[in-house]
Amino acid sequence: MSVDVTASDTITPEVLPWQLETVKQLVQLKQNQRLPHAILIQMSTRMDSRNFGWYLVTALLCEDSDQPGVPCGSCQSCSLMDANNYPDFTFTTLEENDKTHKLNKDIKIDQIRRLIHQLSLTSNLKGGKLALIYPAEKMNQSAANSLLKTLEEPADQATLILITHNAGKLPITIRSRCQNMLVGNPSADDAEDWLKQQGVTVEQVKQYLLIAQRDAQQALKLSNQEFIKDLDQFRSRMQEYLGNQLDVTSLLGSMKNMDPSTFRLLVRNLLSETIHACLKQPLDDSTKHQIIKLIDLTKHSNFILQTEENNLNFQLQLEDVLISFKQIQNRGNDNASTEPGYLVT
Ligand SMILES: [Zn+2]
Incomplete structure (x- = not known):
């Protein structure tokens, strides 16, 4: 697997209750062999969404789920995803600069070329090739142009998932070639219930949600x-x-x-x-x-x-x-x- 993520990052797959519906829909499409070859998911939250992406891919690849959209956690695919070692999955994100050890400001063309190469290879397992790009809006122009060719002529049995916080920053040519989906913020009631479960006091729940403009994840961060x-x-x-x-x-x-x-x-x-x-x-x-x-x-x-x-x-x-x-x-x-x-x- 090619993973453009720093080795020290460990990703715990998890999904929030209001994000599960999108996962279920996509798992259902895959089961019916109708999964689009390119999916663009816009996240309403301002918080880091790589966990959501990782969870989604794990759910799509799981071979033994008994609950729609919920990976079993123990099949071969889940174990390989958990070990960050699924051979047909490529994750492309902001890389760390070797010299400064800070994250690059954009996703570069070399990364997209590696991803395209990976997608062109024959699958090792039966789940098909999958690639995830997050945050997709950080692709620089040459990276986006390079990706466009793949979107126009997708590899067989390959699915590309782009996750973004700002779809407007992606070229229209990319957006128009993807199936667009939105993972919105929860309703006010759901957000309040969730924040209370996370230990935010009743008096502060509404205040933080207002400040965070209904983004429950950000409200929790602010509360912490x-x-x-x-x-x-x-x-x-x-x-x-x-x-x-x-x-x-x-x-x-x-x-x-x-x-x-x-x-x-x-x-x-x-x-x-x-x-x-x-x-x-x-x-x-x-x-x-x-x-x-x-x-x-x-x-x-x-x-x-x-x-x-x-x-x-x-x-x-x-x-x-x-x-x-x-x-x-x-x-x-x-x-x-x-x-x-x-x-x-
Ligand atoms: Zn599984």
């Missing part, structure tokens, strides 16, 4: 990180900043131990809470103008705060967003003589 404490600290520092008791450098300095992804989430919440607070006010021209500005700033910050690899740049971009935010808030307050829109709970 005690994100609410960070949020409370950020809110009180922000109040001081808006009241001119703190400048932007001191504001960021007071939270310097926070990692960029947490900061990005805090800023996203700050902006969305402020927009919601504005929407509760009488919608005069001033408030409308403020909302438009805030939406523009949200789009801008979503775009520019993706640069966590470069800390200095991230810090500057963050200052830029917070300065713009304060200007919008001050202008809104001057015009409307209302309380600051932000700082609602």
Whole structure:
């Protein structure tokens, strides 16, 4: 098996209750010999989804399952998958750079060529050839172009599964040649039940789900990180900043131990809470103008705060967003003589 994953990674196959339906559907298609040769699965969660991919492949290959979509865990295929040694399966993901030991930013053409070669070989076992690419949106352009030829002329008995968090970043030519599927987030009730089972307190469940925009896996991660404490600290520092008791450098300095992804989430919440607070006010021209500005700033910050690899740049971009935010808030307050829109709970 060709596995472009670092040897130290161990993958425990597991699937969340709301993800099982997609696995069942695909297992059913395979049993009926109607499995498409290329499947693109978009995940709504922002969390790492390689476990889902691994589980799906294990379920597709299992020879002795007595529950639809649930691998038995003990047949030859399950054992080989568990040992990361299934001969007809290829997993392609971001590789570690030999020198820096950091993950590459993209999936490269050499990796896709290896995958195509593997798919062209005769199967060792009877399950057919299977390849998984995750996160598919990280394929660079030449890698995607190379894959396209395989999608146009698929090898016999070969199935290619692409899993992505952002299908929009994949070329339309790839998307259109795959069977597209979506693994969404759970309903609010299912998410709440699941989070309670994971030990999140009843009082915090709704709050974390709101912050994580119904992504239950991310809500759990935030709960484990005690994100609410960070949020409370950020809110009180922000109040001081808006009241001119703190400048932007001191504001960021007071939270310097926070990692960029947490900061990005805090800023996203700050902006969305402020927009919601504005929407509760009488919608005069001033408030409308403020909302438009805030939406523009949200789009801008979503775009520019993706640069966590470069800390200095991230810090500057963050200052830029917070300065713009304060200007919008001050202008809104001057015009409307209302309380600051932000700082609602
Ligand atoms: Zn099995």
